[in-house]
Amino acid sequence: MDPIQLAIAGVGKIVHDQHVPAIRGNAGYALAATASRNNSVEGVPAYKTMAEMLASDTRIDAISLCMPPQYRYEAARQAICAGKHVFLEKPPGATLSEVESLKALAAERGVTMLASWHSRHAPAVQVVKRHLQAHRPRRVRVIWREDVRHWHPDQEWIWQPGGLGVFDPGINALSIVTEILPEMIFLTKAALEVPANRQTPIAARLAFTDATGTEVEADFDWRQTGEQTWDIVIDTDGSHLHLKKGGHELWIDGAQYALAAEGEYPSLYRHFSQLIRGKSSDVDVAPLRHVADAFMLGQHIVTDAFV
Known part of the structure; x- marks a missing residue:
């Protein structure tokens, strides 16, 4: 071929x-x-x-x-x-x-x-999705903190309307959460910290729930220096899960789970070729919808200017 x-x-x-x-x-x-x-x-x-x-x-x-x-x-x-x-x-x-x-x-x-949502192709994601089909999630905590100066040096577009600000990395976490949870979640409140000299947020705190009452909290921050944090912690009826490094490490009840080694983008491009060969598309906007809801429902808090 x-x-x-x-x-x-x-x-x-x-x-x-x-x-x-x-x-x-x-x-x-x-x-x-x-x-x-x-x-x-x-x-x-x-x-x-x-x-x-x-x-x-x-x-x-x-x-x-x-x-x-x-x-x-x-x-x-x-x-x-x-x-x-x-x-x-x-x-x-x-x-x-x-x-x-x-x-x-x-x-x-x-x-x-x-x-494309590359974080959905992290090796822990489908493992956790299958686990949560058998063990009902009760509480989900997302901690996604990184250093904007390292990942987006001198990139002005991220601070302009449409650039998303801290949701540029935060949407990766939302793409994982919307993939793994068995029920659709919806936003209940949000607080967005926007630098005085910018138009998009540098930090955000979000709260979600679903029809069954699952508690989902997300803490996004672009001001973290040193080691970066991309964690999702999930408590179910009978287990405790910790996704680390954006879904590249998984711990279940304190024991590390062995994961496959394929990278996110190789997996994404394999998926794209399968879609092309099968004459189909994959256009899920759930992560972007949650960001739009946060801008619509969230409290905007002016914080220190970003330089």
Whole structure:
């Protein structure tokens, strides 16, 4: 079977760190081209814009869109209208309505669209999902704290409307929670700390529940220095689970559980190729919906300016 000729639009840190190694490690893909104003991938045909790339004679079957979410809709629309399958980096768009519009267009044009949530592909996630189908969760605590200066140095878009602020990493935790819990959760209250000189939050505290009364709390903070924290702690009727390092370690009742070693992005790209071959799509907006609810329901608290 011929490899999928894949292009990347928006070449930044995440592309070099995650996308390119995952693509080159999968024989089902060939990296065909890039479209980016300022960056490229060595040895790959490079274009400045999506329009230029799509107008070229380079064969392209699918495109991974990795630019900031504020600019993703128009790029995705161009790709879909050109008959290309589309992989959307998280979050899949700046608004829920954008994503729904793209989902409908992809279905109309008969192409695959993947709203990718890489943290759902961490090795502990499906193990915990199966465990919670047999052991009802009672309380879930999410602690997601990292250093924005390390992960997003000099990236102004994250502080602008549509950039999500601390929800850029926090949505990864929400993608795990919405995947593993057996019941749909909904937000009951939120507090968002917004720096005096910025437009998106640097910290957030969220509370959720579900129809059965499960308590779900999330603590997101972008000001943590030193060791970073990506933990989810779950108490069930008869067990205690601790997902560490974003779902790459799992402890059940104090004992470490042995996990498979496949990385998040290799798993994501395997899933994308399966969707393409099966002529189907995967567009779950639950994590983004919770972020939208937090902005709508949350108390906004002005905090120290961020420099």
